[in-house]
Amino acid sequence: MDNMETIIEKLMSVDGSERLSLQVVSLIGVGGIGKTTLAQLTYNDVRVQEYFELKFWICVSHSIDTAEIAKGILKGACPRGGQLDSMLESLKEMISERKFILVLDNVWEVNLSQWDTLKNILRFGCHGSKILLTTRNKRVARMLDCLQEDIQDIGVLPDEDCWQILSSIAFFGRREPERAKLWDTGKCIASTCDGLPLAARVLGILLRFKSSLEEWKNVMTNEIWELHDAEVDLYPHLHCFSYCGIFPKDSYIMVDTLIQCCMALGYLGSDKGDGSMELRGREYFNSLTMLSFFQVEEADGKVHMVERGKLPRGKKEDKY
Template sequence: MLLSESTSQESNVRIISIVGMGGIGKTTLAQMVCDNTRVKTHFSKIIWVCVSSPFNEIRIAKAILESLTNNTPQLIELDPLLQNVSQSIIGKKFLLVLHDVWTEDYRKFEQLNNALSRGAPGSSILVTTRKETVAKVIGTTNNNMFRLGLLSDEECWSLLSQVAFSGRSSEECKNLKNIGRGIAKRCNGLPLAAKVLGSLLCFKNTREEWESVLESELWKVEEAEKVLFPPLLLSYYDLSSLVRRCFSYCAVFPKAYEMSKDGLIKLWMAQGFFGEIGSRDMEVVGEESFRSLVMRSFFRDVQYPTWREEITFKMHDIVHDFAQYLKEDECSVMEVK
């Protein structure tokens, strides 16, 4: 579908949507598509833009134009930005990923779609969204809509156990297996929940510790989309108070923001999280805090480039929502235009 040419009934740009609830694996699937060798060969340009809410047409157009031209656009109004996108896209077969779309207002999408229509036949827009109505409003046909279903309990257990049993003896695994299967059922079919819980259980060595996870009161948390929050809360409260502060601070960053490890540690230091110790000691504590959050799956997409370049990472959308949930009584986050 993605690699086939447009039919005579389709416009130059095909719209394909991946639909499913938070934590189901939409981002992972979209990343796998973009990393596929055949996809890279088929499209002359692959562009990834995190949309989220609100749908900011100017920010999205700037991100697309920057990817097309490898230059940061200085334009600040939508019309000239879209004109430049339209000119830059002529004759190019592109794949544009619009990640985490929420708006159901077609007018927000229409101008952008018109600007992209000058791309070469076979170009595609790949949308990830939690809402099927969004996919339909922006023009996705049923044939081009992929609805991701929940994992079975057995699949959740397979994913969780791969992480939780890493490095354990067969005897240990046998002793913890029944409790682990009970915990896997708590994942409600969500891969992210299985991964987070598996990362937590890596640090639990006794049956009593595993049973405390299974029987925790935190499973009773109720609120919208918070089906994923109990596993995150279990891992969060298993952290030291210092590392909890470091994690919740990350709510100040935008969704899908690529953070620098060294930059973040400096911000933690500036906030006074590490107390009155020497700067070198602070950096060591910051490194330990960062590693702890990586091992618990709070940070993802960690990039370890050459020694001269910075280590970068991101947070999953749901993990970012969770961080903002923790901070909602302490601060508010505003997008500055």
């Protein structure tokens, strides 16, 4: 929350003449640490929503592409034909003299000529307009004209916070005596998350489907991939989730296609020809969606791959 207040303060400040007219504020940190989550909380904060006249969120997930960003901002107002010049002209018209916030989420690389083109248009916005950037790479933030003082390095969470995340998922639906029995082991497991909320969530899901203390202790003492190989049946959700790692982050895939791929790989059990595999696939998928591992575009059944960060104890990522 401290991070959030600092960011909000930076976003809502208009200061000195020495500042660039368009201030870039960056959230940096390793994958899965919570940059996008923090950016979302900040962006949705009522103070921020009221302060800026125009608000745009663009999921970049690769290099800055001026045309893509312009298209994303203009949406329905995008001129026919989509010529870059006319898009930039429309963008200029849209933001001129208006205070905007533009979130560029997950920027991996910078193409400086694209950035210069974009920046030259964005400068037409009202003084006080801001760009909020999330990236794993500090160099990217600096290349996008973010001053050192506007770079917020998202630190890892304390073990206690990881435990909160893990236990809120793993303890769901369990009664107090059962919780008490698993508590100490659970806390030890949370301390292996290296302060990463993503790791805490994945372990929480894993533990949610394990009932005995022995099983929990097994998770504590084994690497996930070892368990994964040995006890495939116990990890159906994680199996499907790990499979999603082959899709680029922020790409889209049809839910049905995803389920069929998991079926073909044997992650959904054996086929009895009665449609139960599909049902199981949908059930796993719904659980993962409920836990925010995916976003679903309800209208057309597409899955938005929002996760590909560091997985728990991710020293052997190739196993995923």
